[in-house]
Amino acid sequence: MPELPEVETIRRGLMATIVGRRIEAVDVLWPPSLIASQSQVEHLLLGKHVCGIGRRGKLLIVDLDGGEHLLVHPMMTGQLVVAEDSGTVFAGGHPSRSMLDPMPNPTTRVVFRLDEGRSLFFNDQRKFGRVTLVDDAGLGADSFLSRLGPEPLDGGFTLDGFRRQLARHARAPVKAALLDQTVVAGIGNIYADESLHLARVHPRRLAGSLTAAESRRLHQTIRKTLASAVNHGGTSFAGYVNAARGQAGYLVRARVFRRTGQPCPVCGTTIERIRVAGRGTSFCPRCQPYE
DNA sequence: CACTTGACCTGTCCGC
């Protein structure tokens, strides 16, 4: 469930805690989590310094000197935790367990031992997440990275471009289009529902059926919703603790996500839950009428 | 090409 705001929050945490550190050892506890051969780990990873942390959509990019990069996709339950030998926890991500548990914990898949007594733990309860080692060329040619749509909080996410993408998916539910990472990068189930509610658009409306005003509203609410979530440190769930900022703050502000059966904050109508594009979907039947 | 569905996982919750 880490979407753009959660990954951006992780990125900021890692900027403050592992940039400049050297990788001294890599412990692979569950091999499928790390897409890199033993030889690559030994020759391309060990001894390298972390020189920057980037992000593209929901993908975190750890830059190493020597032109190598670790692409981290948390998928649903992946988290990155930085801890010191003393036990101090510095940064986190979406949790499946409390990040204050001792590291490694039973969900730990890969451990990057760093200098100065620090370690970066990749934990992933459901084993869907991946850490992939690529070089500069691989960064550009990566099939996933190169196909991503624009960053929604950058100038490249224009209204005209968004409308063209909606037209391309004219016969799909608009929510399916929002979840398509080639349309716009970084939106997942939470912020799709939140953006659609704020824009007063029913999630099952066909993308090609939106009026000019509706697509303009949706373009705006995507940016507004994501920016707000980034400012609040992303959406947290039970057990999530970010040592730098405390509990991440967006969930209590959610308007429809995980609020099935509760009153809509705008009109008081009961929030309903339906299935759209294979995903659980919450919406307000009054604010977001199908017609 | 556009769009939908199932597989991948595992912890949790539900009904019997």
Add this chain to the structure above:
DNA sequence: TGCGGACAGGTCAAGT
């Protein structure tokens, strides 16, 4: 109490 099944969700492969 225990068990089977549904559910959660991001991406990709395979299907219509």
